[in-house]
Amino acid sequence: MAVLPLGAVEQHGPHLPVSTDLVTATEAATAAAGAVAASGAASVVLLEPLAYTKSDEHAGFPGTIWLSWDTLMRVLIDVGRSLAASGITRLLFVNGHGGNSALGQVANRELRRRFGLRTFFAHVATPRDQGGVPASGAEHGLGVHGGHGETSLMLHLRPGLVRMDLAERRVPEDLLAYEQIGFGRATSFGWLSSDFGPEGHIGDPTTATAEAGKELFEHAVEQLARTLVEASRFTTPADGAGALGARDRA
Amino acid sequence: MAVLPLGAVEQHGPHLPVSTDLVTATEAATAAAGAVAASGAASVVLLEPLAYTKSDEHAGFPGTIWLSWDTLMRVLIDVGRSLAASGITRLLFVNGHGGNSALGQVANRELRRRFGLRTFFAHVATPRDQGGVPASGAEHGLGVHGGHGETSLMLHLRPGLVRMDLAERRVPEDLLAYEQIGFGRATSFGWLSSDFGPEGHIGDPTTATAEAGKELFEHAVEQLARTLVEASRFTTPADGAGALGARDRA
Amino acid sequence: MAVLPLGAVEQHGPHLPVSTDLVTATEAATAAAGAVAASGAASVVLLEPLAYTKSDEHAGFPGTIWLSWDTLMRVLIDVGRSLAASGITRLLFVNGHGGNSALGQVANRELRRRFGLRTFFAHVATPRDQGGVPASGAEHGLGVHGGHGETSLMLHLRPGLVRMDLAERRVPEDLLAYEQIGFGRATSFGWLSSDFGPEGHIGDPTTATAEAGKELFEHAVEQLARTLVEASRFTTPADGAGALGARDRA
Amino acid sequence: MAVLPLGAVEQHGPHLPVSTDLVTATEAATAAAGAVAASGAASVVLLEPLAYTKSDEHAGFPGTIWLSWDTLMRVLIDVGRSLAASGITRLLFVNGHGGNSALGQVANRELRRRFGLRTFFAHVATPRDQGGVPASGAEHGLGVHGGHGETSLMLHLRPGLVRMDLAERRVPEDLLAYEQIGFGRATSFGWLSSDFGPEGHIGDPTTATAEAGKELFEHAVEQLARTLVEASRFTTPADGAGALGARDRA
């Protein structure tokens, strides 16, 4: 089984480095893979992380380096093809950037169908709109980018890169007026970080602490380690990959 | 504001027609748009539905006509470009097929960024892995395709197309053994319907009734109508679409 | 054998709805398939129509939703792949929009070569530049969009959607000065509807009547029904699809 | 105004060289452009011909070098972009290969829309399915590839490359049994040359003569010269290219 961390290089507001998601994904995947290897519960190959991913919601902000949906899918397909040719049969994405979640689901299925890989997509922190629990109640579930959670994680992992002196609360509380539409609501909406103001973050980093980050990180690593073990033995009633003809794989 | 129903033409097990998702999306969108128009709460243009969408998880089953991720994204982008050129500023997808959810999120953002459209993505029935409540407890949240919910909806909307005599329970209860991975769990997995057996459905249609379908449908229409009204007045603190240069839209 | 109606959603001048070609293609294909099924002369599967197709000549007019040549070809290829995987061996396009004709020929061959399908491309009304007879002599063969023929068809099929009070004659008679170049002449030219003025139609809808439309429609259905029967038994001296290796299909 | 000959490199049966269509298109375009230049009737730039085009119907026959629909369209778009950037405003394709006709129509419009070029598509010999008159009655309109007409043209233009000793009649007369479907009939069909047998030609080259070829060639050149003059002054009631916004050109 292979584990591929998905990072991002993108603006995270004035207080966080552009490598935030790359750091969290790589650190969490490394720790989880290490724990699993140490326990002997599964055999895992930790791949080099993808640094540049789908950060189109931050396009136009200095420091954001984004791949289009098309480019990233092609990268993931090429990686999947290569892994299958190398004898890998299971692949777990460990994702640090919420903007990759949707395309990651698409890749999950594409790699299953075309290369027969058993694929899994896990988050360092499950995004709010994927059923995740908000990291901080004071953000009302609106801290989706550079808020309490991510800032805490970075205070734990890379305190030297965090500028708490520049951290400001940017919680779009007006969104609470909607019942159907919103982060984690039944109806999603297409947003850009510039829809929320010029700073680029959405959330409240001012409450972040290294202690909270440590707790979040350790919880994430523990969940990922459990996921790794489950993924190594996960089966379905049938293995449908073999049922497809070449045309269906095209 | 425009409303675009997203259907599918794909196998739904031996008991349901291939047009199931097209029927439910079109019927629900039509009813909701009609209700909103009747109330005068918002001005809505109901677009022709997309019949063929991303049904790659059912590739190889007779009756499934599927577009690749690449093709469907191009279709959605072309539609978005056309709508923007026609003066439309808001677009709500009403989706009847769970397999479209992930790519729909990608399109949501792409159309927002490239064309400045305010975009929204709603489900006739929120999929389990998007936080939706299972339609039937007896399916243990595993009724994701052709199960109690969809079969009930079709018994209500197109009873003549349902073959209850062919309906059989196909609930992959073994999945309950996993804690991290599964439908609606923190870690998703890439699945094909052939991973669950040769019939193609995943769930328990045997408990379906027209009454349950009527209730599900009326609830969906009510939610969609509310969503339409919200979407017509939805704003964010800033309108970031105008902040992007031409290069970022590319 | 499968039948795929190709419609369009595009401006048709101030007097016709944007769904004109979708209506005519769907109605004609449905009637022809019904007649053939009733006669038992051939076994036919009527597919969901493609509503959005190649309407690039009307790009920029409100109400036009167009797919690029690239997108539409990918859609047709995906549909062809799916049909072949479902056991379908023959496919007839029933086309209501002249702007699809050329790409349809390309698809005809591509699906034959790649998937071995026997493919056929028929028009509800053969376009002037494909050898078709003009629907009205008073248009001098220049009524190619929203003129006498299409307006008559819609007066027959959807009279409530036709605004004859807005119908105006827009026949580009200056084109008659050319002998080599023109609609249906030896040399074709690349045109946009905006090359002919701001209204968007090209022809004379003022002479249209429901009676003429009924006659056109019944003739079209009769021709299509004959075509369906012929297509179900059409053969060539050899079946070259089997002679191709995998590389040639790529 | 620019003139672009479209040739082909493809099998033409055992008796004709693979360069047949390249020779006829280049010779005819050169002669016509020369005649027009000599008369001073129009200012023409004769471009280097495209040797390799869309010969997918002959894929798998030795000697055929074919571009896919996708590749050829991209070539034509790149050429159109370059011409527009060079100050060219009108472009006439002179086509020697019937298999290019459909895609050429697509390109005609694409280059008009995207680059504002006035585009025209002419044939050395109008194909039967574009309203052309058959070159020989004895072929019953079925001599579409390597038959009487093309062989005669080559006997006139490149007699040393024609092997009349290998010429054999291959007229698929069974096609005459169909009324709706066929070459030049109302309904076209997707064909490969291997659908008609292993030799690769479709028609009767045995009746070809250099005299008939001379007559065909001179007629073609005369028609093309007239077309060039017409194309140099061709206008429509409006010039719609300027009416499009950047988004519609995309």
Next chain:
Amino acid sequence: MAVLPLGAVEQHGPHLPVSTDLVTATEAATAAAGAVAASGAASVVLLEPLAYTKSDEHAGFPGTIWLSWDTLMRVLIDVGRSLAASGITRLLFVNGHGGNSALGQVANRELRRRFGLRTFFAHVATPRDQGGVPASGAEHGLGVHGGHGETSLMLHLRPGLVRMDLAERRVPEDLLAYEQIGFGRATSFGWLSSDFGPEGHIGDPTTATAEAGKELFEHAVEQLARTLVEASRFTTPADGAGALGARDRA
């Protein structure tokens, strides 16, 4: 073995025709293939040249017709697929345009991997940044486009197309100040001809003579003939093309 001349249609300064690279590649390939055929040393098929190639560095100059990297690669892949299907096993590119060199290397490998072709890429005159010796010392190795060498070649091959009265020295001697970066230096740089001024050429055509051109041409032909013979018998320790599975060829 097949030989494919790669020309270009692009500005070459005011003194040379746009067809310069097409002329030199075609003439040199033809002469070399002729010499080899005459000697019986190898069996060679001379293909029609590609006239339009990757001239993006001259985009925007009138007369330049350029294909994008993407388009040209697709053309080369389609040609390679066709050749392999025709039974060709070796392919030599004879390149007259420096701007094709890099993409040609990419194609070299792609055609080897996907179609098993033994591929070779030769230059009429090895570019300075590929280790070639400058044609004229007076240009300090900076005569990369339309300078002494190319002008001399054209004075030899097509004297009637050269306008020596318009030839001016345009040698960017400032580049000599750099040690690491430059034409033929360890670090290459991305340049456009407009980076060097409005005329479009880079070098000194004023020293060109037909005699020098004759010498260059004959040397090139001699080298190409030797290359052809070597290529016809070139082997590596193993033939790795057969070792790849279908997935690796994708």
Next chain:
Amino acid sequence: MAVLPLGAVEQHGPHLPVSTDLVTATEAATAAAGAVAASGAASVVLLEPLAYTKSDEHAGFPGTIWLSWDTLMRVLIDVGRSLAASGITRLLFVNGHGGNSALGQVANRELRRRFGLRTFFAHVATPRDQGGVPASGAEHGLGVHGGHGETSLMLHLRPGLVRMDLAERRVPEDLLAYEQIGFGRATSFGWLSSDFGPEGHIGDPTTATAEAGKELFEHAVEQLARTLVEASRFTTPADGAGALGARDRA
């Protein structure tokens, strides 16, 4: 100015890790950027390296993860677009993998033309076929992959990852029989590592030492540091990027 290390994850024979090129590119770029920053000679942003690049010549070997030419170009274009939008005006690639050289040249120009970036492409060790001096005379210039040079570099940089016990000499001396064709010869050839045998490396690692690696590395860093300084002030006689219209950038 930005610096982007281009690594690779690919087989390097039995004695070297798959990350060899990623290690060398990243280490050399980091050291060079650090030296330049320390000297204050130029302002440099060191970007996250690209781990996965164009390793198609090693496709099918376990451990190779390769991007196609198409995918990698799209990645480089997306990165270039993002950098330009972030205000970066100069970009230096520091390449550790010879298989990237050709495509890197293509990207060099594409990013210059489309985004106006001044682009530069440097090698950690200039490949033999780019004019580089062989790292070891005993390899006769044939040590292109996993030979003396790379192995020495890794013995210096990551001795713990080198398995000298598995190192074997694999020098394809038969290539010396060719004069025109070969690594660093006038005519290049398309090769796969499987063309040279099953182990995957081409060269002689048995002579490698950490001392030689240290010398190679320090030389590379010194050259790169000089290149960085040169690149930061490199100019051409004109800045042609501004001369291009939007169409030429497309």
